[in-house]
Amino acid sequence: MLSQVRALNVDFEQFKTILDEKKKEIEPLQQALGKLRNNKDVDNRLSLCASEEELDFIIHSLQYRIQHESISLSEEKRILKEIKHLEGTREKVIANAAMRSKIQDSLGQKEDIQDQVKLMGVDLNGVRKEQHAVWSKKKQIKDKLDETETKIESLQNELKAVTLKRDKAFDNIQELRKQSDQGNSHFYQSRTIVHNAKLLAAQKDIKALEELSIVEVEKFMALWNGNKAFRDDYEKRILSSLDSRLLSRDGRIRNPDEKPLVAPEKPVDSETETILRPSVRKPKEEAKSGPQTDTKPAKKAPKDAETIAMESNPLSDISVVAEEILVSGKLQKNKEVDAAKLKELKREEEIAKAKQAMERKKKLAEKAAAKAARRAQMEAEKKLKEIICFLIWFHFIGY
Incomplete structure (x- = not known):
């Protein structure tokens, strides 16, 4: 059991190191994908346009609705407010477009980056599955250790009870x-x-x-x-x-x-x-x-x-x-x-001898019982020492 725990600890540390490396590799790609996605504005009403041409097209279409469509006054106010808001995002759109062009020049297109992220995600999922398998084995061993600790606790309670009985018997003796x-x-x-x-x-x-x-x-x-x-x-x-x-x-x-x-x-x-x-x-x-x-x-x-x-x-x-x-x-x-x-005297003498024989047998039985109790106590203490040494060694090497 100890050799299994040692091997599982080594495997678990290796998988943890691999996961950290994969996460470090995928982190810049995920950041690049986030920058390439359409970010929402502060009020979460509309996404930022991908380019300045797209922004101009949206503003022109809204102005066309005001000029050529029959709309209510409140709708016209809402459209004017939206046009004003879009005009305010023009600088952000220009900056995002410049940054997106730089990312595409350095890392490639958005689809290429997504493919790389997917491949790394597949590798990451495989490592996670193996790590989960190692964790499940480790959990099984931990359950066995919990059962062992429960047995140790019950043995300690039994040892306490036996010790109390022994002390009481010794005091009586x-x-x-x-x-x-x-x-x-x-x-x-x-x-x-x-x-x-x-x-x-x-x-x-x-x-x-x-x-x-x-x-x-x-x-x-x-x-x-x-x-x-x-x-x-x-x-x-x-x-x-x-x-x-x-x-x-x-x-x-x-x-x-x-x-x-x-x-x-x-x-x-x-x-x-x-x-x-x-x-x-x-x-x-x-x-x-x-x-x-x-x-x-x-x-x-x-x-x-x-x-x-x-x-x-x-x-x-x-x-x-x-x-x-x-x-x-x-x-x-x-x-x-x-x-x-004479008959009565003989009978009383035999009764006395029988009583003495019974007392001797009783004393021998008590000595044998005390010896068996001492032997059982020594065996229980020996087993308890072995289990405690095992637990100390296991906690020393760590999970």
Whole structure:
């Protein structure tokens, strides 16, 4: 398209130069023809006579009408006025006749000049047609450029919309990350404290461990008493841990007639149903195997509950470690859990795993969507840069 525009610009300039030259050539001939034509007088009533003989003849004929024809007085006055006017143009007629003779001597007769003007007019019309063809092609290219500019404008609007969406999504991500960091800050602090406590327990440094526990308990109680938001968040986070250990809200063992602290959610997707089906069948098979097999999962269930409590309730890890150290020398008695409670516990555990799997899939889908949006934005910006470079170059060379 750029090569076509460059070639059309060169042709258009050539035709413009040829037209100017033709106009300069035809201009003196047109002036000569104008001088050879009969010019009207000032009042536009009669044309100037071509020669003095023609003027004398017209005046003589008007005088003959006055002398030999029967005319009215007003008509006679009009004819006398006309004769007077013709007599006044005698000098102009003589001057025009002399100038016409000079033009005929230099350029030839009037017919020859007209022929030359006609030939030049034919050439001029041909040049004008070619110039019009070039102009029409140039107009077509200009229309295409207008369409391109319209597309560029629409792409710019789309880019603005995508940029606004990206900025909004980025702000939301930053806000969510900030909220997540604020919510998990106590968890990471507690994990560090638990790690230090485990190291001290492994070293059997009871004094340092007691000092650490006293300091951290004082910090925790200061937060608990002075920050209501922290207290509400802690109570909310610890519910799942208490429920998984079959404890009530105040920490005592839950009675059989009490309801769970966290209501189990019903799965919606088919994937969660496929995960839950094998977990439902396991208690039946274990129930058929006999009472010996029932005691093994009963031992494993509290361990799983404790690990879940460690992950979901970071601030309760200190108390758990302290309990493990204080009761390390004592043997825990095995508690019998009936089949109904074990089945409910397994089901809640599978539901929690399914929810975690769904959250992971959702996060992966969000990352993929963000990556695709960034890729589309980069491609749109690249195309926009190419089109803008093209337009800048086109306007630089001129139409």
